[in-house]
Amino acid sequence: MSAGRRKGWVEDWDPEDETFWESRGRRVARRNLVLSIASEHIGFSVWSLWSVLVLFLSPEIGFPFTPGEKFLLVVTPTLVGAVLRLPYSHAVARFGGRNWTVFATAVLLVPTSLAAYFVQRPGTPLWVFLLIGALGGVGGGNFASSMTNITAFYPQRYQGWALGMNAGGGNLGVAVVQLLGLLVIATAGDHHPAYVAAVYLPLIVLVSLFAALRMDNVTAVRRAGGGLKEAARHPHTWWISVLYIGTFGSFIGYGFAFGLVLQTQFGSTPLQAASYTFLGPLLGSLARPFGGRLADRFGGAPVTAVTFVAMAAGTGVLLVASRLGSFPLFVAGFTVLFVLTGLGNGSTYKxxxxxxxxxxxKKVTEGADAADAFARARRLSGAVIGIAGAVGALGGVAVNLAFRAAYGTQGGSGTPAFLAFIGFYVVCVVLTWAVYMRPARGRPDGVRRPVRTSGVTRV
Incomplete structure (x- = not known):
């Protein structure tokens, strides 16, 4: 089988055909995966840009914002990015993976340029920054379109790894932009936030050009479209979305808020806060592919359940650190929590x-046509990826609103927020066990331990 082209679209794409995969499919899929990661990485960096810029906004340079206003500035792009994930996932099927990647990357020039300009203008009102932050939320939509696209490129047996690599590389954008903020503060001081945004302007242009020249549109993505309404009626869509609130919502919420939490609770300077904020998102992003790998081997549900138990315990460490006023224990606990969210992100998406x-x-064993059954499965998977990505990102909004409520008053404490997080993680453990692990007729086997038959993993 060969992959023909018609009007810019690669046809006859069938990664489940091992002959096709080994002769041509693997190489094409890998090229698209690399460029997809680059685009998503830039998107995440722009999306989380304000988690760094707020560290610079102090009264000394003409921005007398309260902690509550700063948390609101962090919440705004999180919310917009979450809402855009549904239309972004649909856009891939409508316009093609390459075409949409080029547009979704190039449009990031707008919020990035505006941020670089206005953060150097003392006295700029909060509403201007909120508007720019909302525009920066478009970077959060890149995740859904990128993941939906990559799902069509890889055979099901490799999707845990491929989705983990794609998402993990994108998630690294949170850590990289925070590391860049640390570099700017350490070398140029905390009066030059525009440098952080300006670095991304040429990168956006380069990634857009490479995507236009080297990525592909595949008809498999178009066939995978149109499943949002069907997926919305499926109960597993919402169960998995709830779990993704706990994993990805925690990752992005903590990633955006960590620096502000350190400043508010421990009085950290911008340099001190930036020195620690990048480490957790970095390790969490690197952990995501391993979560996918573990899920490929042991099943998604067991890995996810164990991760939530550990996340509840890790949040308990933050409660202890807060009461003791221990900065090292607090940072260590948060760093471990980031790693766990990364593992959970990978296993949940698998x-x-x-x-x-x-x-x-199961439909095939009942007599259904195999090609139609698995094409429908791919269509639903792409749709659920978009829905779960959007709902999960709303979890990041909830995390930041919880911190805003906890720290918004004079002498506020993070204890109420941490207790709420522990309660939600316990709910997720119970949900994972009841829906995907408890032996019962009709439960999907694919999320438990994979079964090997004649050397082939069936999931």
């Missing part, structure tokens, strides 16, 4: 294609 592939397999 559950999506596994659930629907399992259902397709």
């Amino acid at each position: 559950m999506i294609p596994a659930v629907f592939a399992d259902r397709a397999g």
Whole structure:
């Protein structure tokens, strides 16, 4: 089988055909994955740009914002990015993976340029920054379109790894922009926030050009579209979305708020806060592919359940550190929590294609056409990726609103927020066990331990 082209679209794409995959598919998929990671990485960096810029906004340089106003500035791009994930996932099917990647990357020039200009203008009112932050939220939508696109390129047996690499490389944008903020503060001081934004302007141009020249549109993505309404009626869509609130919502919420929490609770300077904020998102991003790998081997549900138990315990460490006033223990606890969110992100997303592939397999055993059943499974998987990505990102909004409520008053404490997080993680453990692990007729096998038959992993 060969992959023909028609009007810029690669046809006859079938990664499940091992002959096609080994002869041509793997190379094409890898090239698209690399450029998809680059685009998503830039998107995440722009999306989380204000988590760094707020550290610079002090009365000394003409920005007398309260902690509550700063948390609001961090919440705004989180919310917009979450809302845009649904239309972004649909846009890939409508316009093609390459075409949409070029647009979604190039449009980031607008919020990045505005941020670089206005953060150097003392006295700029809060509403201007909120508007620019909202525009920066478009970077959060890149995740959904990128993941939906990559799902169509890889065979189901490699999707845990491929989705983990794609998402992990994108998530690294949170750590990289924070590391860049540290570099700027350490070398140029805390009066030059525009340098952080300006670095991304040429990178956006370069990634847009490479995507235009080297990525592909595949008809498989177009066939995978149109499943949002069907997916919205499926209960597994919402169960997995709730779990993704706990994993990705925690990752992005903590990533955006960590520096402000250190400044508010421990009185850290911008340099001190920036010195620690990048480490957790960095390790969490690197952990995401390993979460996908573990899910490929042991099943998504067991890995996800264990991760939530550990996240509840890690949040308990933050409560202890807060009461003791221990800065080292607090930073260490948060760093471990970031790693756990990364593992959980990878394992939870692996559950999506596994659930629907399992259902397709059962339909085939009942006499359904295999090609139609698995095409429907891919369509639903792409749609659920968009829905779960949007709902999960709203979890980041909830995390930041919880911190804003906890720290918004004079002498506020993070204890109420941490207790709420622990309660939610316990709910996620119970949900994972009840829906995906408890033995019962009709439960999807694909999210539990994979079954090997004749040397082939069936999920």
